[in-house]
Amino acid sequence: MALYNEEMSLDKITHHNDSLESSHLNPINEIAFGAISGMFGKVVEYPFDTVKVRLQSSSNYSISTVGCIAQTYRNEGIIRGFYQGIRAPLLGACLETAILFASYNATSHFFINHYRLKSDRELPLWTKCVSGGFAGFTASFVLTPIELVKCKLQVQNVKQSGPISTTTSSSSSSSGSPKNIYSTVIRKILANEGVSGLWSGLSSTLIREVFGTAIWFSTYEYMTQVFRERRIAKGGDENAENSDAELMFSGALAGVLFNFSTFPVDTIKSNIQTNDFDKASSSLLKVGKYICQQPGGMRNLYNGLGITLVRAAPANAIIFYVYELLKRNYG
Template identity: 45%
Template sequence: MNDDNSFNDIEIKKNTSALKDIINGSIAGCFGKIIEYPFDTIKVRLQTQGSHLFPTTWSCIKYTFKNEGIKKGFFQGISSPLVGAAMENAVLFLSYNQCAKMLDNQTYIPEVTPLTKIIISGAFAGSCASFVLTPVELVKCKLQIANIQNNSSSLLKPTRILPTIKNTLTQNGVFGLWQGQSGTFIRESIGGVAWFATYELMKDFLKYQRHDKENKTWELLLSGASAGLAFNATIFPVDTVKSVMQTEHLGLKSSISLVLKRQGFAGFYRGLAITLIRAAPANATVFYTYETLSSM
């Protein structure tokens, strides 16, 4: 009887821990997305539109503000990625922590080092999140450039979420929502390693320097900001290809060729500067919010 009670207690703790990861990750993701979204709109426009339209980042910002305003321009289509950010971060933190716990408890392979555990768990978390992210980002990217396309074409593109989804399903079927999955999978698997590894290593380093067991607030913020910079700097060319795949409805190889044809090798890095600017505060917010909620 006591064994049964102990087993039930363990199961309850596991379920509670998983539920906390889902809730805390969702809230953290929403806060981070609100901060980063205007920057992301500019990034996607630079990635998918030629330099004849936007020769510089500043020209893209001025065009968006002048012609579309703040809400319609910078925050066009935010509802979809807001839901996506909640789902993404819930999946990221849940799968990362579950994978790490599995590696701690496994007995069938030699004990893994802390760094190896972070790398495996980060890659696993990123790959899981990619399946949630692809349809969300496809809708987001289409909405972020819809106003530009409508200004230059008589064939109007939908500028709201549901019509965009319906249009995608009509033209390409259900699997059309996962256009660009290969690009997202590669990006998130590699990025997951960079994201979690940078955060964990930076956090431990700062804590070790002070010979303390707990991190201060500024250390969590700095570690989160560093993780965001590392993630985006590592995967940005893949993200560019993914954006082209989703907005042009092309395959991986065709998208790479199109970027090279339009801009050359530098085209893979169009929008990197503004992405790094947004990455620091957004990811600092995500990790700090998650850590704060988890400690309650």
């Protein structure tokens, strides 16, 4: 009997360890799935993001979202107006999302192994917040220089002829090849500020990404769990996957909450990266104070919020859906 119990205990331990091993990550898959999902999301959100950055960075605080869209389309067209500088952020989206998902899942699996759980479904919500925050911290160092170049290119046409007032005439910086445009912007940053200039706005990016990504992942995980528990309560299979609609809704809500909660910090970051503040006056607090002192007051911190939330829903729904789809079929 004692031998039988000992064998049973050994079987349980072996089964538990097998469960942990079966849930181990494949780093290559995580990176690839994250990169692909990030690319899809960026293509959807980029035109909206261009308008958002222009509204955030403009000194014309009375311009409306619709007015910005209309003038951008009329004076620059779709490609030059709304997709200016997309190559850098497209690469950035691949890197960022790959790092986010790989870091998040690696940290989650640390908690799974630490608490000897069978899956991430058993993890408490706070561990998912911590995992998300760590993922955002890691991604910030890659994301900052890419967003810096992106933001400068997004407002380049505007600054050539005044706030939200563009022309169709070509300039030396916009008539060259995309490769030359990027290299020109990067060379200018390096010449004026050195290598450290590529990480201008890092502090605001870190704040946005650490807190925002914690909200992003925990919201998504919480909502998918709510849908799962509701299905089980109705007598459904507890091992069944969430439906496509549930995944996309969870992703959309995660994106909206991420952007809403971090938008003032993002506005400050955009201004640091696109306006000519000297180093002494480019701190997070000083730039935030400067923005609030302009006509419109604190509302200036929320310029472009509407269009940001509009693009956040479909873009993040696609990011999470594509990631889950790839993981189900190829993970």
